[in-house]
Amino acid sequence: MSGPRGYRVAVVDYDVTANALYQTADLPSGLDGEYHDPFLDAPDGTLLSDPRFHAQNVYAVAMRILARFEFALGRRVQWGCEGHQLNILPHAFAEPNAFYSRDDRSLFFGYFESFPDKQDNTHTVFSCLSHDVIAHETTHAILDGLRSRYLEPSSPDQGAFHEGLADVVALLSVFALPDVVGAALDGTTGTALIDQELLEKDKLANSVLFRLADEMGQEMSGVRGRALRHSIMLPPGKDYMNDPDWQEVHKRGELLVAAMLRSRRLRADEMLRLVRILDNVLNNTSLILLFRCGSKSLLFPGDAQIENWSYALSQAAVREKLKKVDLYKVGHHGSLNATPKSLWDLFDQKSDVDSPDRLQSLMSTMAHKHGDEERRTEVPRQTLVQALDRQSAFFTTQSLKENELFHETSLDLS
Numbered sequence: 001m002s003g004p005r006g007y008r009v010a011v012v013d014y015d016v017t018a019n020a021l022y023q024t025a026d027l028p029s030g031l032d033g034e035y036h037d038p039f040l041d042a043p044d045g046t047l048l049s050d051p052r053f054h055a056q057n058v059y060a061v062a063m064r065i066l067a068r069f070e071f072a073l074g075r076r077v078q079w080g081c082e083g084h085q086l087n088i089l090p091h092a093f094a095e096p097n098a099f100y101s102r103d104d105r106s107l108f109f110g111y112f113e114s115f116p117d118k119q120d121n122t123h124t125v126f127s128c129l130s131h132d133v134i135a136h137e138t139t140h141a142i143l144d145g146l147r148s149r150y151l152e153p154s155s156p157d158q159g160a161f162h163e164g165l166a167d168v169v170a171l172l173s174v175f176a177l178p179d180v181v182g183a184a185l186d187g188t189t190g191t192a193l194i195d196q197e198l199l200e201k202d203k204l205a206n207s208v209l210f211r212l213a214d215e216m217g218q219e220m221s222g223v224r225g226r227a228l229r230h231s232i233m234l235p236p237g238k239d240y241m242n243d244p245d246w247q248e249v250h251k252r253g254e255l256l257v258a259a260m261l262r263s264r265r266l267r268a269d270e271m272l273r274l275v276r277i278l279d280n281v282l283n284n285t286s287l288i289l290l291f292r293c294g295s296k297s298l299l300f301p302g303d304a305q306i307e308n309w310s311y312a313l314s315q316a317a318v319r320e321k322l323k324k325v326d327l328y329k330v331g332h333h334g335s336l337n338a339t340p341k342s343l344w345d346l347f348d349q350k351s352d353v354d355s356p357d358r359l360q361s362l363m364s365t366m367a368h369k370h371g372d373e374e375r376r377t378e379v380p381r382q383t384l385v386q387a388l389d390r391q392s393a394f395f396t397t398q399s400l401k402e403n404e405l406f407h408e409t410s411l412d413l414s
């Protein structure tokens, strides 16, 4: 019999159209520990044409999808069909199609001739090489195991749920492969950083990551760049549900996919919020620098906030040093918690009147960028600005003229 085969999946390489049983894919068993992939360094031409690789590919992708479900659920997941082993036929028939059949306990993957290119050449397109198609069909078999009656004829929404979930799994399962995601975005693999521009909403939505079965779609339609499905591009609307065009289960399933992917995009905003929280935490790891130059003390607290300060101010020796500050670079752009009142009260050189010894303060900030006046979190905090202005020789970058890039300040260190 053909292979590879394991307890859950068996590749049976039988071709109905050609009425041929392909030779066994004689691959290493991996039972002796590590699996040595015989195709690790094989050129693309070999991967595309060698039926043994096709067999390995369907086996690996199907098992990976099954493993993800089992990992998420924390238990074994049974197939919808009887028995513990699902058959996979990577070269089942000469048709641009693939499907799951409960009665046959099998996934069938077809192959077909591509549209002729400019030189009138065609090539064979194998659906068993498409990660998206394999993941999609495997999900049908798994969902059938979880909810067996979902395959019974009912409303179009039921079939659409099968198709939509299968598409969602196919699309999202790619994100667990960082190398593939990197290659799909900018053609590089490995640990290289991705250009932020490529992660903009529209660019991302148009990327191959959100298109399903790119090659299949292209070769079936003869239109370059046309994926089988590109659900994320569907404009939101309420008319789909009753539109006869959207009763067909694959099309209707796209509505679920679009809704899912859009909600994932919402999650990107949540991710950003998390980053901001992290950023706040990082502010509290800021170094507070106090320089002593000649007779003067210069305080540069960076982005230190209240938690930083409460530790520093709890120490009498530190408090003593802070009393003598001559120049204060206002912390964290003048934000609420960066200059605690207990710190401000310590500065002995504060004065309402100008004198050579008067406290100097410098603030780099930009108003109306952060925080909220009503909630008294605006940056810079107005009460702080007023105190600085009244009791120190105060300079803020807000008073820089349009062409000025910096402000010079001098301090007599004698």
Ligand SMILES: [Zn+2]
Residues within 6 Å of the ligand: 136, 140, 162, 163, 166
């Ligand atoms: Zn399907």
